[in-house]
Amino acid sequence: MNTGESIGAIESQNDLDAFIHHLDEEGSFLQSIPSRELGKAFYRMGKFFYDKSDLAQAQFYFEKGLKYTEKPGDLFVMFKVLGFLIRISSERMLNSDAEKYIRESELLVDDLTSVLGSLNSEYFYNVGLVKNYRGEFDQARINFELAYKKSKEENEPDLLAKTLLALANACHAQKDFDGAISYLDQLDQLLNIIEKSYLKGSMYLYKGRVYSEMGQLDKAMENFNLAIKKFQKKKSWNLHGYTLLGMGGVSKRLGDYEKSLIYFNLALDMSDATTYKRLNKIIHSEIQDVNDSSIDIYLDRTNRKVIERSIGTIDFKHRFVLLEILFLLAKSPGAYFDKEQLARMIWKDEYNPLIHDKLIYTSVSRLRKLIEPKNGKGEKRKYIIRGKDGYTFNPRTHIRFHLESRQDMGQAIGNVELSSPV
Numbered sequence: 001m002n003t004g005e006s007i008g009a010i011e012s013q014n015d016l017d018a019f020i021h022h023l024d025e026e027g028s029f030l031q032s033i034p035s036r037e038l039g040k041a042f043y044r045m046g047k048f049f050y051d052k053s054d055l056a057q058a059q060f061y062f063e064k065g066l067k068y069t070e071k072p073g074d075l076f077v078m079f080k081v082l083g084f085l086i087r088i089s090s091e092r093m094l095n096s097d098a099e100k101y102i103r104e105s106e107l108l109v110d111d112l113t114s115v116l117g118s119l120n121s122e123y124f125y126n127v128g129l130v131k132n133y134r135g136e137f138d139q140a141r142i143n144f145e146l147a148y149k150k151s152k153e154e155n156e157p158d159l160l161a162k163t164l165l166a167l168a169n170a171c172h173a174q175k176d177f178d179g180a181i182s183y184l185d186q187l188d189q190l191l192n193i194i195e196k197s198y199l200k201g202s203m204y205l206y207k208g209r210v211y212s213e214m215g216q217l218d219k220a221m222e223n224f225n226l227a228i229k230k231f232q233k234k235k236s237w238n239l240h241g242y243t244l245l246g247m248g249g250v251s252k253r254l255g256d257y258e259k260s261l262i263y264f265n266l267a268l269d270m271s272d273a274t275t276y277k278r279l280n281k282i283i284h285s286e287i288q289d290v291n292d293s294s295i296d297i298y299l300d301r302t303n304r305k306v307i308e309r310s311i312g313t314i315d316f317k318h319r320f321v322l323l324e325i326l327f328l329l330a331k332s333p334g335a336y337f338d339k340e341q342l343a344r345m346i347w348k349d350e351y352n353p354l355i356h357d358k359l360i361y362t363s364v365s366r367l368r369k370l371i372e373p374k375n376g377k378g379e380k381r382k383y384i385i386r387g388k389d390g391y392t393f394n395p396r397t398h399i400r401f402h403l404e405s406r407q408d409m410g411q412a413i414g415n416v417e418l419s420s421p422v
Contacts, residue, residue, distance in 0.1 A: 039068035043081060051198075051236040055088045055275045062088070072115040079108055079126045083422035086133065090413035093277040098413040102133045121150035121159055128166060129421070132173075133414040141170040157194050161187060165199065166421040168206055173415065180210045201230030202419050205239060208246050212253070215303070215315075220250050238418055241271035241279050248286060255298075255307045257290045278412065295400040297371065297383065301327055310373040321346060322367045329384060329393035330401075338390035364391060 042065035128143035248263030
């Protein structure tokens with residue numbers, strides 16, 4: 001069997017089975033392959049299982065591939081393998097494994113600095129990834145920008161494509177959504193020239209997430225649909241669950257809870273709970289968040305939105321004071337807040353009737369006008385009640401609070417997940 005042909009031919013399960021068949025118990029076939037070539041073979045096997053959602057097998061082969069790499073010639077390959085291992089560990093919620101791989105990546109940076117005659121684009125790209133692992137997003141972005149500049153100078157379109165995705169990821173982490181979209185648009189143009197189906201699918205997935213956070217939900221859903229098509233064509237099932245999660249999130253923000261549950265349950269069906277622990281944890285929290293269809297009002301402080309059963313979505317983006325009053329009252333339905341408390345808790349000031357009486361009355365009136373719908377007889381559904389002791393939120397109201405710390409429930413270890421750039 002020709003070694004080069006066997007390694008390069010791994011494109012399907014049959015090819016993989018044929019290759020593994022030659023790895024006999026005596027290891028004679030393994031011994032006949034040069035170490036670096038064997039490392040490449042195990043890497044391809046790891047990537048095969050990774051794309052097909054078998055993360056445990058992928059981790060096994062990536063680790064074997066890492067074992068057969070050699071310094072200094074394979075330093076950049078080692079970075080790539082460790083990147084996959086960190087992403088897998090994050091998804092499987094294996095903290096100690098992820099920390100080990102991150103430390104190894106940091107040591108590789110020192111090795112690269114000492115052996116490279118000049119610092120090229122790939123160097124800065126990998127330093128950016130390592131900075132990202134530690135949450136040093138400013139430094140990560142600086143290094144990615146250097147990689148971006150140098151990859152253009154060096155005419156490295158493949159690395160430029162990965163760098164553009166990494167820059168979008170860094171901007172997203174810093175809540176610079178316009179910057180993220182700008183880099184993703186550049187990536188879109190580049191991928192019209194070079195063929196990278198998997199990367200294009202990840203680009204659409206990122207665009208969907210960013211547009212969702214920007215409140216441009218039609219564009220978000222459009223990009224999630226494009227991501228699904230790309231992953232299906234590539235037969236890369238590992239990111240389908242996250243794409244469906246994104247689609248469910250858009251439907252939820254649109255107030256279409258039934259459709260959101262369909263997407264969330266599809267995502268659950270496509271992802272093995274024992275392997276995709278992070279994804280499953282997030283999905284279950286989302287389902288819990290929307291499962292009660294009897295709610296009157298849904299409060300999303302993170303995105304400054306309120307969804308009322310009859311009115312629909314109410315944007316509080318520029319109504320900071322009204323949103324604070326709403327959440328203060330809604331968190332303690334039935335408990336009255338007088339003017340002194342409102343002045344202190346909302347405006348952070350000591351109560352002054354000349355200032356606060358009219359301010360409180362006007363603010364509460366504006367809030368009620370926004371959130372309290374009228375029925376067919378012109379009567380309002382009363383959410384905020386005024387009594388002799390102050391204002392309270394109607395305790396008979398069915399309230400659902402958006403899980404503000406939902407990401408913490410499935411926090412990505414090392415600030416990476418399966419769709420993050422390697």
